[in-house]
Structures are given as C-alpha cells and as structure tokens.
Amino acid sequence: MTRSIINISTTAEDHHIAKLTALAIGLHILEAIMPSPLPGVKPGITNIVTLFVLYEYGFATAAWVSLLRVFASSLLLGQFLSPTFVLSLSGAVFSLCALYVAQHLPKKYFSAITLSILAAFAHIAGQLIIVRLWLIPHTGVAYLIPIFALAALIFGVINGLITRKISTNNRLFKNKSLYDAI
C-alpha cells in the first residue's frame, strides 16, 4: 500500500465535530427512510443534534455539524445537488440563521424549546421559498403553508423537549457530585 502523501493534521475539535456529525448523519438517513403522509412533513430529528451542539459547544460547531451533515447525507443517499439536497441545505441555512439570532435570547426565560420552534419555522420557511421560486412556481403552494407550520410547531416543541432532556442529562453526568445528589 502506498503511503498517502497528503497528510491532513486534525485537531481534537475536528474529531469532535466529526463524531457529532456522524450522529446527525445517522439520524438524517433514519429520517430519510421514514414514510411521511405528506412530502416534506418530517420530524426533523437531526435538529436535536444541531441544538444540542449549539448548547454544549457553541454556534460555530453547530453550524459545522449541521452543514456537514447536509452534504455528507446527500452524498450517502445519492441526492447530492438534487432538489432534495437544495431543500435540505436551504432549510439548514435558514434554521442556522434563526439560531444565530435566537441564541442571544436570555437563557433565564428561553430554553431549547424556543430555539427548536424558531429553527423549525425557519427551516420550513427556507424550504417553502425554494419550492415557490424554483420547484413549483405556483400560488397553490400557499395551501401547504398552514400544514407545514403546524408540523413545525409540533415537532419543534417535541425536539426542544428532547434536546433539553439530553442536555440536562449530559450536564448531570459530567457533574458527578450533582448526579449523586439526585
């Protein structure tokens, strides 16, 4: 076997991003094979990973994980540069924008639930804009907006609750004394 000439030096953070992205890719593919009553209505469980990373490691890592996940999953599913990929990317970019703004909300009043809902709404807004401008340039798309918004609200709340639970457990686990206290 010839030795690789290119040697990419990686940092511990790179490895960490890679691990978290792998988790997000797994969830993305799991979701891709899940049947859906209406194309586009999906639970968005990969958002849990993005939110968790945002809380635990900051926005930059969350953006890396989210965007790498979109690219890597589309390559694995054979959807790279297809409409599905573009929708996925626009959704991810829009929800990252929403999270970038929402992360500054006071933590005392706003938890992962708020961030999850806002990210879900931004995600669907990003996708609907692409659908309207490029895929289905027809006003009939407007009929789908309420359904998508309702789905975004429901799954946003559920994903937010899950993120909070995971985040709390993670912190309790890290902080052994607190873990013993409970």
Added chain:
Amino acid sequence: MQQRTPLKFNNKPLAGDQLVIIASFALVIVLFQQFWSFEHASKLKIRQGSKIVGTYDLDQTRELHIHGELGDSHIIINQGKVRFKQSSCNNQYCVHQGWLSLAGQVAICLPNQISLQLVGAKSTYDSLNY
C-alpha cells in the same frame, strides 16, 4: 472547546418558551384562516371557445343548453352550485367533475370547448405562468 455556563436543571417550558408556543400556535391558526378560507362563488362565467357566452348569477335554479364544437352541453345552476349535467363529448370528464361552488373553481369540456368558471367577490388566480 469552550464550556458554557450551566443551564438550570429543569425540563418544564420556561415563561419565554410558553410565550413562544402560544405565539406560534396563534400564527398557525392565522395561517389556516388566511390560506384555507374558501369563498363561495356568486357568479358563473361560461366560455365557448374564446368568447364569453354569458355571466350568470349562481343564486338561482336554471338549466342552460350551450352549443359547442360537438353539440349541446347541458349545464345546471342550482342555488349556489353548478355542474355539467350532460355534454356531447366522449370522455365526460366535465360531467364527472360534479358540482362546483367555490370561487376560483373551473370545469372545462375541452372537446366541446366550453368552460365554467366560478367567480367570487374578488377574483382568484387559477394559475400563474412566467
């Protein structure tokens, strides 16, 4: 890797969360009202070829016989709704479409070149091209 200040260990939605949930729910309701409000039509516009045969009030009971390319089409208006009863075409798609009552709905008999278009208080788009 930077560590953030720990959050409170509490899983109930916070005050802000509750506010966001309520606001989002209100938004969803508004969206349903905005996009899913279907207006009942008040008038019927009948076209034969490129000509408008006539505009009829929907609030009446009336039977019309419109002469098309192949022959007569029998159209019934019945208190706010309208349908093709019979048409001189092969596939009878226009007849199978049944009753129409909402603004923006259309029934078209292509072989006979006759179309029914329901019009409400404000005109809606049936399609956009560009």
